[in-house]
Each structure stands twice: as structure tokens, then as C-alpha cells.
Amino acid sequence: MSFKLAIVGRPNVGKSTLFNRLVGKRLALVDDQPGVTRDLREGEARLGDLTFTVIDTAGLEEADPESLPGRMRALTERAVDMADACLFLLDARAGVTPQDEVFADILRRRNGRVILGVNKAEGAQGEAGVLEAWRLGLGEPIGLSAEHGEGMGDLYAALEPLVAEHA
Numbered sequence: 695m696s697f698k699l700a701i702v703g704r705p706n707v708g709k710s711t712l713f714n715r716l717v718g719k720r721l722a723l724v725d726d727q728p729g730v731t732r733d734l735r736e737g738e739a740r741l742g743d744l745t746f747t748v749i750d751t752a753g754l755e756e757a758d759p760e761s762l763p764g765r766m767r768a769l770t771e772r773a774v775d776m777a778d779a780c781l782f783l784l785d786a787r788a789g790v791t792p793q794d795e796v797f798a799d800i801l802r803r804r805n806g807r808v809i810l811g812v813n814k815a816e817g818a819q820g821e822a823g824v825l826e827a828w829r830l831g832l833g834e835p836i837g838l839s840a841e842h843g844e845g846m847g848d849l850y851a852a853l854e855p856l857v858a859e860h861a
């Protein structure tokens with residue numbers, strides 16, 4: 695079984711953009727396994743010489759905003775339990791929001807391996823968002839731009855030991 699990375703975080707931080715960058719067209723067939731709904735999308739990721747499975751927590755964007763917090767929590771907990779590690783994404787332009795704090799709590803409580811990614815970090819504005827993310831206490835934040843492909847070397851460096859340990 696390959697190493698599984700779940701990309702988690704509130705809507706609009708760029709989870710699916712990063713998923714698409716890592717997976718390209720290599721979408722896994724997650725078909726009709728019970729319990730694996732369309733809310734969790736799996737694909738075969740490549741990053742340099744690493745291959746692993748990546749899970750995108752989708753399906754929240756269409757949710758009724760009233761039910762969003764509960765659904766986010768449930769879906770994130772499921773993804774965390776399925777995965778060997780999580781990539782928790784923030785938006786550098788928004789900084790650390792109260793919703794991000796909720797995710798941070800879920801991840802701390804589950805006590806798994808967390809890589810902290812701060813997306814949309816391209817350009818001069820990005821740096822402040824990356825620095826602000828230190829205060830979550832989840833380790834060194836990695837500045838990323840899923841859209842422009844920046845930070846992929848740092849993401850590689852964070853993932854490589856985890857993937858190697860799992861092999």
C-alpha cells in the first residue's frame with residue numbers, strides 16, 4: 695500500500711489546485727467502495743521521484759454554509775484517519791483565520807503527522823502569511839503556490855522522509 699497524504703483545510707485555500715498539480719491526469723478509480731464518497735477524491739501523486747496517494751477533501755464547496763462547520767469536521771476526521779499524513783493548507787493572503795484554528799485543533803487532537811502548507815504565497819504579500827502560520831504550533835510552515843508551482847522543492851523535502859519511512 696502506498697503512502698497516503700490527505701490535503702485538508704477550509705474551502706478555497708487551494709486544496710484541489712494542489713491536488714491537480716500533484717496528480718495531473720492520474721486519477722485513481724475510487725468507484726463504489728462503501729464509505730468512500732465523492733467527497734474524498736483520490737489520485738496517484740508524483741513529486742520528483744516520489745509517488746504516493748493523495749486525497750482531496752472535496753465536496754464542501756457546495757455545502758450549505760449552515761452545515762459547513764460540522765461537515766468540514768466530519769470529512770476532515772475521515773480523511774485524517776485514512777491517511778498516513780496530512781497536508782494542512784492555509785491561504786497566505788488571508789492569514790490564520792478562525793476556521794483554520796478549528797482545523798488545527800482537529801489535527802492536534804488526532805495527533806498524526808502534519809505538514810503545514812501556506813498556499814497562495816507567491817509574491818511579496820505571501821511571506822507575511824507564511825510567518826504568521828508559525829503561531830499554530832504545527833511546525834515549520836512551507837510557503838507554496840499551487841497555481842504557479844512554487845515551493846514544490848520544500849514540499850518534497852518535507853514528504854521524502856515520510857514516504858521513505860512508509861516504503
Ligand code: GDP
Pocket residue numbers: 703704705706707708709710711712755813814815816838839840841842
Ligand atoms: P479548495 O476549495 O481548497 O479546493 O480551493 P481551490 O483549489 O478550488 O482554489 C480556490 C481558488 O484559489 C481558485 O480560484 C484557485 O485558482 C485559487 N488558487 C489556488 N492556488 C492558488 C495559488 O497558489 N495562488 C493564487 N493566487 N491563487 C490560487
Ligand code: MG
Pocket residue numbers: 709710711751752753755
Ligand atoms: Mg476543492
